[in-house]
Amino acid sequence: MKIICVGRNYTDHISELKNEKPEEPVLFQKPDTSILLKKQPFFIPDFSNDIHYEVEVLVKIKKIGKHIQEKFAHKYYDEIGLGIDFTARDLQNKLKEKGLPWEKSKAFDGAAVISDKWLQKEELPAVDALNFRLEKNEAVVQSSSTAHMLWKIDELIAYISSYFTLKIGDIIFTGTPAGVGKVATDDRLVGYLEDQQMFSIKVK
Ligand code: ZN
Numbered sequence: 001m002k003i004i005c006v007g008r009n010y011t012d013h014i015s016e017l018k019n020e021k022p023e024e025p026v027l028f029q030k031p032d033t034s035i036l037l038k039k040q041p042f043f044i045p046d047f048s049n050d051i052h053y054e055v056e057v058l059v060k061i062k063k064i065g066k067h068i069q070e071k072f073a074h075k076y077y078d079e080i081g082l083g084i085d086f087t088a089r090d091l092q093n094k095l096k097e098k099g100l101p102w103e104k105s106k107a108f109d110g111a112a113v114i115s116d117k118w119l120q121k122e123e124l125p126a127v128d129a130l131n132f133r134l135e136k137n138e139a140v141v142q143s144s145s146t147a148h149m150l151w152k153i154d155e156l157i158a159y160i161s162s163y164f165t166l167k168i169g170d171i172i173f174t175g176t177p178a179g180v181g182k183v184a185t186d187d188r189l190v191g192y193l194e195d196q197q198m199f200s201i202k203v204k
Contacts, residue, residue: 001169003030003112004160005056005085009149009175016178025151025159028102030085030173034112041202042110044185048088051183054176055134055142055191058083059153060118061170068161073154076166080121082132082191082198084113085173089182114171115191115198124194128152135190136181144177 007026008014014021036042044051058081065076085106092105121127133143146152151159156174160166183189187203 001032001167001171002164003032003034003171003173004028004164005030005106005173006151006156006175009151009156010144010177011150012144012148012178013176013180016180021150025156027160027163028106030107030112033109034107036110036113036201038116040110041204042086042113042183042189043204044183045088045108045110048091048105050088050090052087052089052180053134053136053141053183053189054085054087054180055132056083056085056173056176057081057130057132057146057193058114059157059172059174061166061172062168064165064167065157065161066165068158068166070154070158073157076157077153078121079118080124080127080130080193081115081118081171082193083115083171083173084134084189084191084199084201085176086111086113086183087180112173113189113199113201115193117196117198119193119196130194132191132193134179135192136183136187138188141181142177142179146174148177149175
């Protein structure tokens with residue numbers, strides 16, 4: 001399986017990092033080795049002093065597809081999850097300055113938190129109006145709705161599949177809203193989708 005991530009998909013987050021608003025979705029991937037193993041804490045890697053959490057709505061692909069039309073995209077997923085795109089911001093900024101790929105700052109071991117739980121889209125409000133939030137040590141640090149995405153889930157599936165064939169089990173990280181920030185040892189990160197707890201991660 002592969003993980004395809006979307007960068008800069010919420011305007012409030014684009015402004016907080018002083019990035020330009022992209023003309024097309026920004027895409028990158030994380031390897032399967034970046035998935036944080038179930039029930040395991042997230043260990044801050046020694047190559048960074050500035051690991052940021054980014055809470056993101058996840059979409060799990062259930063059918064193989066290439067060049068999927070936006071109007072058919074809804075047939076390619078049933079399950080919605082929640083995750084964290086951990087980012088070594090200091091390293092990412094260095095790589096960005098030099099025009100180099102972000103890979104090392106986003107694809108390292110443990111950098112992809114994927115909820116244990118997946119919710120059926122039929123049981124949820126419209127996928128373009130899902131509320132989600134991240135709490136750090138019981139304080140809300142990120143809170144948004146998929147309604148604020150620049151590119152909605154079906155548009156993303158159409159766009160992504162024009163470059164990468166989507167396969168069963170692939171997961172899309174759909175981008176993070178404002179409020180990203182640094183993690184420290186002993187933090188607890190808990191994610192909620194429509195008030196259902198989706199994951200709880202300890203930082204070490
Ligand atoms: Zn992200």
